[in-house]
Amino acid sequence: MRFYSICTIWATIVVATATDSNSDTTFIFNGDGCEQNHLFQTRYRPQIQQLASDVQRIIDHVMSVNESGRTYRQLAEFVDRFGSRLTGTKNLEDSIDYMIDLLRQEGHDNVHGESVQVPRWTRGNEWARMIKPREKKLNILGLGYSEGTNGQTIEAPIVVVRNFTELEQKSRLIPGKIVVYNFHYESYGKQAIYRHSGASRAAEFGAVAAMIRSLTPFSIDSPHTGMQTYDVNVTRIPAISITAEDADLFQRFSDRNEEVIVQIYSENRNEKEQGISRNTVSDIRGEQYPDEIVLVSGHIDSWDVGQGALDDGAGSFISWRALSVIKQLGLRPKRTMRSILWTGEEFGLIGVFDYVKKHQNELKNYVLAMESDIGTFTPKGITFSGRNSTSQCTLWEILQLMHPINATTLTISTEGSDVQAFYENGVPISSLDTANDKYFYFHHTQGDTMTVEQSDDLDKCQALWTSVSYALAMLDDRLPR
Amino acid sequence: MRFYSICTIWATIVVATATDSNSDTTFIFNGDGCEQNHLFQTRYRPQIQQLASDVQRIIDHVMSVNESGRTYRQLAEFVDRFGSRLTGTKNLEDSIDYMIDLLRQEGHDNVHGESVQVPRWTRGNEWARMIKPREKKLNILGLGYSEGTNGQTIEAPIVVVRNFTELEQKSRLIPGKIVVYNFHYESYGKQAIYRHSGASRAAEFGAVAAMIRSLTPFSIDSPHTGMQTYDVNVTRIPAISITAEDADLFQRFSDRNEEVIVQIYSENRNEKEQGISRNTVSDIRGEQYPDEIVLVSGHIDSWDVGQGALDDGAGSFISWRALSVIKQLGLRPKRTMRSILWTGEEFGLIGVFDYVKKHQNELKNYVLAMESDIGTFTPKGITFSGRNSTSQCTLWEILQLMHPINATTLTISTEGSDVQAFYENGVPISSLDTANDKYFYFHHTQGDTMTVEQSDDLDKCQALWTSVSYALAMLDDRLPR
Incomplete structure (x- = not known):
C-alpha cells in the first residue's frame, strides 16, 4: 500500500507527498555508519573516488558558458511546439514522434516506442x-x-x-x-x-x-x-x-x-474506443554489463492545460538529456543507462504499469529506477528507497560530489510516482528532490508553462541527474539491493 | 508631478509604487529631532500621552474576542453580495445604496452621496x-x-x-x-x-x-x-x-x-452617454472643532473582476468602520472624522477630483487626508506626506502607541492614490502601510477576492486606522501643515 503519485492519485489508496511523509520511513541520511561499513569502505568508496573527476567534468560541462541553458532551450522548443499533451490525443503521439527523432539525432541507442493501450477521455x-x-x-x-x-x-x-x-x-x-x-x-x-x-x-x-x-x-x-x-x-x-x-x-x-x-x-x-500511445525508450548501451540497467525517467504526457512544462516536461527532459550529456562528453558507462518517457501517467500510471508487466522478467537487472516528477526547482539532492546500508552509503558518497551545485542531500524515502511500480516489484527507486514549495501552485493548471522553469535550476538538476545515473552505471560493483 | 495611483495610472505622468520610491523623498522617520522640538515636547506630546488610554481601548476593543473578525465579516457580506463594482454600472450604485443604509444604521452623521458624472466603459x-x-x-x-x-x-x-x-x-x-x-x-x-x-x-x-x-x-x-x-x-x-x-x-x-x-x-x-455615480460621505461631527476634518477613505468602485475585496473593498471598510468603532466606544472626537468612499477611482480618480473641486474652499480645514488602497495585509504603520517636523514627531509619537499590534513605522512619503488630489491642494496625506509584497499578484485580477484577506490582519489595520484618525481628531492643537 505504498503506492504514490504526484500527478495521479489512483484508486483509493492513501498517499503521501514529499512534505507529509511518515517520519518513521522518511529521513535524511547523513552518512552515519558508513565509516564502519567494511564493504562500502573497501569496494564502493574507492570506486566513487575514482569517478570524482568524471562527475566534475559532467558538472563543469552542464554549467559551462556554452552548455548552460541547453535543457531549458530544448524543453522550451518542445513545449512551445506541442503545448499540453493529453493521453489519447494525436498531439501527444506527434510529440512522441518528435522525441523519437530527437533521441536518434542525439545518438542514443535502441530508440523506440513501446505501444500501450490507453483510455480516451x-x-x-x-x-x-x-x-x-x-x-x-x-x-x-x-x-x-x-x-x-x-x-x-x-x-x-x-x-x-x-x-x-x-x-x-x-x-x-x-x-x-x-x-x-x-x-x-x-x-x-x-x-x-x-x-x-x-x-x-x-x-x-x-x-x-x-x-x-x-x-x-x-x-x-x-x-x-x-x-x-x-x-x-x-x-x-x-x-x-x-x-x-x-x-x-x-x-x-x-x-x-x-x-x-x-x-x-x-x-x-x-470515449468507447481506446487509443494507442507509447513509452519512449532509449539507451546508452553498457560496455561491460549491458543487461544491467540504470533507469532515468519522467512522463511525457500532461494534462490538457498549460504546457506541461513543470509536470512533467522538465522531468522528462533532464532524464533523456542525462544520456545525451554522457554521449557529448564521450563517456562510456559500464552498465546500460536507459531513459524512458512514460505515457499515460496522468490517467493512472498506464505506461509504467504496462512496461513493468511486459518487462517483468528483466526487472532483477534494474539497478535503480530514477524519476523526476516533482518539478525541477533548485535541487537539494535525491530520495532513495533502498534500506541496504551499503547502497545508502554509496549514494550518499556520490552526492558528496555534488557540493559544487549544493545538492548533496540524500533522503531515504519510498516515494515515487511512475517508478513506484518498480518499487512494488523489488527495484529500488529514486526521485529528484528539489526546493519545490511552489509546485502545487501550478500543478495541473493553465499556469504550468515555461514561465515556471528557471534555466539555472534546470542546469543544476541536469548536472545532478546525469552525475548520479552515470556513477551508478560506472561502479564495478552493482548497487546492492 | 507627484501624481500617484495604485489602482489607476492617469495621463502619462510617471509614477512610483511604495516599493520603488525615490529614496530622496521617502524615508522612515525614527523620531530624530523630536527631543529638541520644543513645540512638540510642550504641546503635542503631553496631549498624545493623555490619549494613550483611549488608543489602548480602541486596540483592545477591535482585537477583543467579541469584536475580532467584524471588519472581515462585514466586508465579506458586502463583496459576496455585490461582487465587483465597475464604475458606471447599476451594481456599483446598488452597492452605494447599501453602504448609505449601513452607515445610517451604524449611527454615522451626515450620511449622503455626492453625485459625480462618470464615464461608462x-x-x-x-x-x-x-x-x-x-x-x-x-x-x-x-x-x-x-x-x-x-x-x-x-x-x-x-x-x-x-x-x-x-x-x-x-x-x-x-x-x-x-x-x-x-x-x-x-x-x-x-x-x-x-x-x-x-x-x-x-x-x-x-x-x-x-x-x-x-x-x-x-x-x-x-x-x-x-x-x-x-x-x-x-x-x-x-x-x-x-x-x-x-x-x-x-x-x-x-x-x-x-x-x-x-x-x-x-x-x-x-458608451456615448455618461453615468452618474456618488462619493459616499459620512461623519462623526466634532464636538469642539466641527469644521476641522480628519478624513479616512478608500474607493468603493473596483474593476469588473474578482470581488474588489483587496482593491479596495478592504480599504473602504477599515475607513468607514474607524468611525463606527469610535461610535461603539462612545468616544467623542473634538474634530470631525469624515469617511469617504470614493467612486470612479479605477477610471481615473474621478470621484476625488470632483470632490476636491467642489469642496475647494474647505480644504484648508482638512487636517489630514488618509487613504487605504494598497491592501490590508499585516500593517507596518502609515506613510505621511508632511514635511513639518512637529507634525512628523506627532504622528511618530501616536504610532508608538501601536506597539501592541506591532505597527509603529512612520514613513515619510508623498504617495497616495485618491488622496493625491488633496496633496496637490495643500492637504497633507497619509496611506496605510502594510507588508503588501503580494498585492500585485492579485491586483485587477479575478483573484481579488476575500480569499486574499486575513481576518486578523484586517483587525490590526482597523485598530491602527481608527487609532490614528481618532488621535488626530482629539488633539487640542491641530496637526501643523
Missing part, C-alpha cells in the same frame, strides 16, 4: 455559473474521467461540506443537490482523496454533481484538474474542480444559510 | 487566440477605455518588443501588426507606462492592436486589467492585457524567428 465544452444569490461565472476544470451532463444543463442548489464526516452528517440534504467539497488544504497527499473520490462519495448520497476545491495552497482564481475515478455501481455524476476562491465563497454563503444555486454544463466524456 | 464579449504556429486560447482582459474590434475579428502577425526603444527600432515592421509588449517587470510604478500608453505608442507606428504583459511579478496564467488612455489623434486600437506566460511564449517564438499570428475579437466600448 475528452474534454468538451464545459462551464458553470452561480445564478443565485447573484450571477457569477465559475472558473472550472472538469476532472479526468468525469462524465459530462449529457447535453443538459444541471441546475441545483449546493450543499457545502468540509470533509467526508460532514458529508455524512448532511446526507439527508444531498439528494438532488450539488455537493461542494471545501476541505482545508494541508498537503496534496492528505486532501487528494476529495478530488479522487469526492464525486463517488457524493453520488452515494444522491448528489447530481460534485464540485471539489482545487488541490493547492495558493490560488489566483486557479482551477486545478487531475484524475478522479468512480466507484463501481455509483451513478457517474460530473466531477468538477472549482477554485479555492469559489469554494471559500460557497462556504461563506453556506455559513450564512444563504441558498446558492449553480448551473453546470459539460460535454466531457469517456 | 463596457466590457463585452472578448477573446483572443494564437492560430500560428499552433492553436492556443489566450487568457486576456481588455484594458479600461479600450475600444473593441467593431464586430470584426482582427487577425495579424505579432511583433514583440521589450520596451519603447525596441518599439522604435522595429517601427518599420509594425504597420498592420499586433504589438506585444513583453517588458521586464521591476515594479508596478516603473512598468505601468506600458499598460497605460502602450496602445497609443503602437498605434503611432501603424499597429492594429496592442497586447500588453500583465503588470505583475507572479502569475498563474493571470491576466490583469487596468486603465489605459489614448493619446489625442492616434487611431484607437484595442488594448489588451495578456498573461506573463503568453508574453514569455511570444518572446520565445520571436527569439526563434517563428511567425506568430493572433486573432482578437472584442466588443468593448466607450
